[in-house]
Amino acid sequence: MKEIISPGQAAKMVRDGMSVMVGGFMVVGTPTAIVDAVVREGAKDLTLIVNDTGFPEQGVGKMVSADQLKKVIVSHIGTNKITGEKMNNKEIEVELVPQGTLAEQIRAGGSGLGGVLTPTGVGTVVQEGKRVINVDGQDYLLATPLRADVALLKAHKADRAGNLVFRRAARNFNPLMATAADLVIVEVEEVLEIGEIDPDEVVTPGIFVDYLVMGEVQQDG
Amino acid sequence: MKEIISPGQAAKMVRDGMSVMVGGFMVVGTPTAIVDAVVREGAKDLTLIVNDTGFPEQGVGKMVSADQLKKVIVSHIGTNKITGEKMNNKEIEVELVPQGTLAEQIRAGGSGLGGVLTPTGVGTVVQEGKRVINVDGQDYLLATPLRADVALLKAHKADRAGNLVFRRAARNFNPLMATAADLVIVEVEEVLEIGEIDPDEVVTPGIFVDYLVMGEVQQDG
């Protein structure tokens, strides 16, 4: 049985200097109640691993605005000008990673792989500092694993065993990050009893989940 | 709309010399109606990529017994003595691969990766002939991608768009192989209309599937 905690309790587990993965793609599938609490609690010097930095007043963009970040590993910052400004002012280190590579790095971190070879980024600035490995005459970049101290995720429903199901485009990076952090906290819209999710329909098994948080229920249509 | 063909029509697409992936783990999740038809049609010199060679009279074991195979890439042959005999007599080349590595090789083949680095097999005979790549002080073996000319798979249900759902332990290698073959033929117990599988419940998207075959319905308990 997973413990259900408040957003504030979740946020207190995010401590200064930690690496933090946050699910979501342009705030869809972002655990906004937990992120808001992290902003309130004010942890500093965080390394954020995330698809994008949301918007200045939405999602992890609030963490950017609140100067909580030392570094961001991210595929896109174009929807949040503040990230770009802080990058140019050297207030935040921004490591830009192709989205598919970021997904594989997190998956590798969660599944005990030493890395994957991707053709993406060969011959571009992404190649700088990377190992190039040739397989059957084609060059690939070695993408090494990414893990985090804590993952803050969003799912549609969980059962009390922590099994998760996701909804539509809100799935994105959430199932990957669930495998790749020491502490996994998941904001959900609904918590079901054990047995209410069929084993075949589970997307993320409960063994990956440490705590559940009840977020606000999304309005569907 | 995917075409629904007979096991015999499916088997005729398997031609001499082809590489063939077949789903299943000890025949659970193996498309037995298609495999039986492949045995009847009698294609020769096949390279089989499969978790195990089933039993002498069940699953892909029938292909072993019928001398249809030139080579098998496989994690386990212990349930089928005939495979071992033919290996010792040099009638079949057997490449043994750790199961998790086999899964990653097929996934890499289907997802455009040049390979993955795995710690599995380091310091064992599996290391022979493999590239060893050190990342952060740890040695890994480079597992290169596997693809096949045709994949013969088993799913529980499909819709007419080819979207697949699987049942219990019959899922195993099937979703991975669906991504890694030029021609993908799936034996199913039931074909539903488009819209009858919710997008969130699809395990293998229909874009990976070329043909459906109606197999026998399994008795559930």
Place this chain on the structure above:
Amino acid sequence: MDKQEKRNMIARRVAREFKDGDVVNLGIGMPTLVANFIDGDKKVILQSENGFLGVGPAPEPGQEDPDVVNAGGQIVSILAGGACFDSAVSFGIIRGGHVDATVLGALEVDEEGNLANWMIPGKLVPGMGGAMDLVVGAQKVIIATEHCNKKGEPKILRRCKLPLTATKEVDLIVTELAVIEVTLSGLLLREVAEDSSIEEVKEKTEAELIIPDEVGVLR
């Protein structure tokens, strides 16, 4: 032609490149427009790299689902027969060659099929998002772009100067003036707009163009 007409013309021409059954990923901006012009007789399946296949049009007002957005953040719908997945699967589809065509914008594109469309050093660094994977992974890379940039300078160059998105991956360039195919010998002028001319296209293109005996009409 005003800007919107140009964009529609480009989108309409790009849409004709798709075959029945194609899986297509449309980039953000003008490429998204292409969806409006796909022939209803062709079954084209649109992929959205944030995690689903079967992108449908924006729903009726009041029917919006906040979890159903495309990679540009616009509210869309998922057609019956669609499928949702995580980002690793999504880019497995893309990188693995399961996307038949992708349509993307360009800052610069060149004779070798190199593309620059993700950053302007010191100015605009939004990040590559999924663009690098799409350009490397899709079977056919179609660039949908205005022929010249806002300053009137050519975007189709001998060699890209901006940081590249990918090397030698572009297959076709569609602008309001021309359709240009990237071949191993260089850029081949396939079609010229009705109200333009080979001369105008050459003048507004920095790259060398191969002019075949027969050049079609872009409409």
Place this chain on the structure above:
Amino acid sequence: MDKQEKRNMIARRVAREFKDGDVVNLGIGMPTLVANFIDGDKKVILQSENGFLGVGPAPEPGQEDPDVVNAGGQIVSILAGGACFDSAVSFGIIRGGHVDATVLGALEVDEEGNLANWMIPGKLVPGMGGAMDLVVGAQKVIIATEHCNKKGEPKILRRCKLPLTATKEVDLIVTELAVIEVTLSGLLLREVAEDSSIEEVKEKTEAELIIPDEVGVLR
């Protein structure tokens, strides 16, 4: 003790190694027996590498589901709260360190924690199946084995002679005679069976054993 009693004794002792909430993978053969002895107060989640979590006991006759088998091919059940997945996810769980303990048999195990349990050259080559991944990936590797082989020869050696399954990964060895911990300094004798002695264990073990001041009783 007859063979079955020995096996039950080993299984019972192994089961005591698990903590509440542990995720455990039990190998084929004797390790499977361990499930029968897990304390009901501990919630231990069993993983089956063919693709699910929440392995439960064999169902009542007539309730068998042919799709619900463990990695040894035995019909089992899936408990409420279980989850099914494909082989890549299954081995991601294993290789990624999400399995707290695995229990496997051995042909040979040695002072360095090396394990040989998958082939005898020229004789038995079943393939490694999932064993190599399990031994490398699981947080704790417990070997459940009879102390000697069928010929009465030691299985716990200075150095394994058979082809290895993995190097330096074994943490604990449980036999009908002893419980032995693999430490950086070598093999530490933790417990000896009530009806055996340190002398008997030493005699039947080729490897050097470290004998601490206090040796527990294996029951």
